[in-house]
Amino acid sequence: MKKTVCMLLAALLLLSLAGCGSSGASAAPDSVIEQIKAKGELVVGTSADYPPYEFHTEIDGKDTIVGFDIAIAQAVADSLGVKLNIVDMSFDNLLMSLANGEFDMVIAGMSSNEEREKAADFSDVYLPSKSIILIRTEDEEKYKDLEDLMGAKGGAQTGAIPYDNCVKYCGAENAVGLTKVQDLVMELQSGKLDVLFLDYMTVLTYAAVKDDLSAVDVNIPSENPGYRIAVKDGNTELTEYLNGIIAQLNAENAIEQFIVEAQQLAGLEE
Numbered sequence: 109m110k111k112t113v114c115m116l117l118a119a120l121l122l123l124s125l126a127g128c129g130s131s132g133a134s135a136a137p138d139s140v141i142e143q144i145k146a147k148g149e150l151v152v153g154t155s156a157d158y159p160p161y162e163f164h165t166e167i168d169g170k171d172t173i174v175g176f177d178i179a180i181a182q183a184v185a186d187s188l189g190v191k192l193n194i195v196d197m198s199f200d201n202l203l204m205s206l207a208n209g210e211f212d213m214v215i216a217g218m219s220s221n222e223e224r225e226k227a228a229d230f231s232d233v234y235l236p237s238k239s240i241i242l243i244r245t246e247d248e249e250k251y252k253d254l255e256d257l258m259g260a261k262g263g264a265q266t267g268a269i270p271y272d273n274c275v276k277y278c279g280a281e282n283a284v285g286l287t288k289v290q291d292l293v294m295e296l297q298s299g300k301l302d303v304l305f306l307d308y309m310t311v312l313t314y315a316a317v318k319d320d321l322s323a324v325d326v327n328i329p330s331e332n333p334g335y336r337i338a339v340k341d342g343n344t345e346l347t348e349y350l351n352g353i354i355a356q357l358n359a360e361n362a363i364e365q366f367i368v369e370a371q372q373l374a375g376l377e378e
């Protein structure tokens with residue numbers, strides 16, 4: 109089992125080598141960038157329930173939010189020469205709070221879609237996305253293909269794109285949306301849910317650290333090829349600045365390194 113997970117992980121990591129982005133923009137005197145610099149901090153919204161993207165862990169006895177998205181946010185803060193201030197909230201409220209001006213940007217393993225693009229602007233893709241399922245290991249023979257999912261009790265995070273897949277493939281009457289991913293995992297372990305729809309690296313993390321859970325790739329068709337950083341609607345200056353940083357991080361293979369570090373913090377073996 110562990111071996112399969114590692115191989116799948118290695119294959120998926122290769123996907124992350126695909127670089128994308130444009131070059132950074134220079135900032136005008138009273139620009140958004142200058143405002144962030146003047147304020148001395150980059151305020152970033154996330155939903156820290158998604159290892160290894162973003163999650164809570166104890167570092168030196170202190171609860172800390174870590175993950176490869178957080179490492180990317182830190183790289184942005186460093187490049188601006190400001191402090192990083194992470195605000196943790198439920199995933200389905202992130203874009204609303206961004207629109208209300210509560211943060212400078214949102215990074216949360218988030219893909220864009222038509223609806224989200226009405227509410228926010230998005231950077232280039234920093235990593236390709238993929239959705240797979242998490243099941244109980246004892247059910248490994250039961251769920252092998254997309255067709256096997258119809259009628260199963262499916263769970264996904266409220267407001268997340270995988271929830272739409274859950275409705276589609278398990279049936280609307282069998283789909284359950286919960287705010288916190290940890291609650292979904294508990295319901296799966298206790299048998300209240302049969303299948304969870306989450307992003308691949310979160311599924312692989314849980315499958316690796318919990319003996320009773322397994323990852324299955326049922327080839328869910330994806331219309332959302334990658335994760336992006338969201339900024340306030342119309343904030344072209346910050347979008348272009350972020351695209352410059354994403355291009356640079358990709359050129360240095362830094363995101364790949366951030367992923368390895370985040371997986372170690374999440375308890376995944378190498």
Ligand code: ARG
Pocket residue numbers: 154155156157158161162199216217218219220237265267268269270289307
């Ligand atoms: N990738 C999915 C989406 O964009 C789910 C992301 C959930 N992220 C989180 N930090 N809980 O809808």
